[in-house]
Amino acid sequence: MRPLPDAQRDVLAAVRRLPVVEVDLDAALGLVLAEDVFAPHDVPPFANSAMDGFAVIGSDVSTAPVELEVSEDVAAGHVARGAVTPGSAIRIMTGAPLPDGADTVVRVEDTESSHGRVRIHVSVAPGTAVRQAGGDVAAGSLVFGAGTQLTPAHLGVLAAIGAARPAVHRNPCVALMSTGDEVLPPDTPSLTPGTIRDANRPLLKGLLAEAGVEVRDFGIVPDDAGLLRSTLRTAAAECDVVVTSGGVSMGDYDLVKQILTELGSVELWKVAMQPAKPFAFGSIEGTPLFGLPGNPVSVMVAFENFLRPALLHMRGASRVFRPESTGTWAERVKTDPAKTVFLRVKRDAEGAVRLAGSQQSNALSATATADAFAVVVAGVESMEVGDVVPLLEFRLPASRTIQEVLG
Numbered sequence: 001m002r003p004l005p006d007a008q009r010d011v012l013a014a015v016r017r018l019p020v021v022e023v024d025l026d027a028a029l030g031l032v033l034a035e036d037v038f039a040p041h042d043v044p045p046f047a048n049s050a051m052d053g054f055a056v057i058g059s060d061v062s063t064a065p066v067e068l069e070v071s072e073d074v075a076a077g078h079v080a081r082g083a084v085t086p087g088s089a090i091r092i093m094t095g096a097p098l099p100d101g102a103d104t105v106v107r108v109e110d111t112e113s114s115h116g117r118v119r120i121h122v123s124v125a126p127g128t129a130v131r132q133a134g135g136d137v138a139a140g141s142l143v144f145g146a147g148t149q150l151t152p153a154h155l156g157v158l159a160a161i162g163a164a165r166p167a168v169h170r171n172p173c174v175a176l177m178s179t180g181d182e183v184l185p186p187d188t189p190s191l192t193p194g195t196i197r198d199a200n201r202p203l204l205k206g207l208l209a210e211a212g213v214e215v216r217d218f219g220i221v222p223d224d225a226g227l228l229r230s231t232l233r234t235a236a237a238e239c240d241v242v243v244t245s246g247g248v249s250m251g252d253y254d255l256v257k258q259i260l261t262e263l264g265s266v267e268l269w270k271v272a273m274q275p276a277k278p279f280a281f282g283s284i285e286g287t288p289l290f291g292l293p294g295n296p297v298s299v300m301v302a303f304e305n306f307l308r309p310a311l312l313h314m315r316g317a318s319r320v321f322r323p324e325s326t327g328t329w330a331e332r333v334k335t336d337p338a339k340t341v342f343l344r345v346k347r348d349a350e351g352a353v354r355l356a357g358s359q360q361s362n363a364l365s366a367t368a369t370a371d372a373f374a375v376v377v378a379g380v381e382s383m384e385v386g387d388v389v390p391l392l393e394f395r396l397p398a399s400r401t402i403q404e405v406l407g
Helices: 004-014 150-162 201-212 225-238 257-264 296-312 365-369 402-406
Strands: 020-022 053-056 065-076 090-093 104-107 110-115 117-120 142-144 165-169 175-179 212-222 241-245 264-270 276-284 289-290 324-328 340-347 353-355 372-376 390-391
Touching: 004 276, 004 296, 004 402, 053 065, 053 110, 053 117, 053 324, 090 165, 090 212, 142 150, 175 201, 175 225, 201 212, 201 241, 201 296, 212 225, 225 257, 225 289, 225 402, 257 264, 257 276, 257 289, 264 289, 276 296, 296 365, 324 372, 340 365
Parallel strands: 065 090, 175 212, 175 241, 241 289
Antiparallel strands: 020 165, 053 090, 053 104, 065 117, 110 117, 264 276, 276 289, 324 390, 340 353, 340 372, 372 390
16 A cells, blocks of 8 residues: 555645736635735835824923924824924824824823813823834835735735735636436435435535635536546546546446546555545646545545645645644544554543544544544554544644645
8 A cells, every 4th residue: 555645745746836827906815925025115104193192202291291282283194284393293193194303192082182282191102102114014025925825914915015916826726526326416305225415525615615726516427437538528628626536446337447547647546544545646638636535534534635735735835734733542542553544533621532423434424523633643553541643633724834744
């Protein structure tokens, strides 16, 4: 069997980052910067008031009370006509540029004004309530590096520096299909003997949406060689990645592996992992193909170890693997020492981990209630009470790079 890290390295080495495009900020959420972004100017671009009040000279208000002459008012979006001189003040609104001569703002709540004068009731330290130019972002500084995935806060910063069309890696389009005569749509009212409802496509569509990629659903393809062949060809022509579930085991009716070898360079691997040992990977006319197993838990484990990191890598992300933590076993569990085993676990009130339910590869309900995958590395025959085990935090965003995980 192929060691899991070797299979992961081969997949990531085979997929290429998608072309760079410029997009409007409204379309950039979740995409990944393709190049470094530097600030063309300071943010804020000028010193301004952090609150409504009076712009003054700090030394004039070092003791209180004190009364100053108010020479004018200045609102946000406007500039004072004159300067602040000793013994004077300018009434200022939040965000308005700090007038020449002023270095401090006294908040309006600490003042009393009438007839062109203001009485200041408290002493104020110089520099109070002033937002300096460049206090958030300095001109010429690196704002965000290539590989940064854009969140709403990133978009706000890019808007503030005028980077209204950032250069990003194009988002992958993923063609998705389930296969097999036994697989029926989820809305099938009742099942006939030998049939099941398709859990894999809803599961994968959710995982793909969470990864932020575009999904094109090709539905359920029955065990018809001609239809499967044409569907795969269409999917490969229209999308950047093709994802199938089912039909990659060693049975005579597993058509996917047969058709894939006809259409492209596709390998069927037995990966030393549990679940998700059967896994097909390659390409159809240059388009990467991921042939996932048929059992839904195997689908999710394969997705987390192969497909999700590959898609994030194609998008240009620097962090492609979920975070890892550790947990302490609360029960004895036997595992297969020939494989890396992924167990669905929950944390108890004390923080110890125990199995979330059935560990069969078809038992998806335990995954729905689990907190994480416990990763029992190859060579370990059992986990004992008190043993520390790595936890793959599949509910948290990616935080680890390829180098951190695979060296």
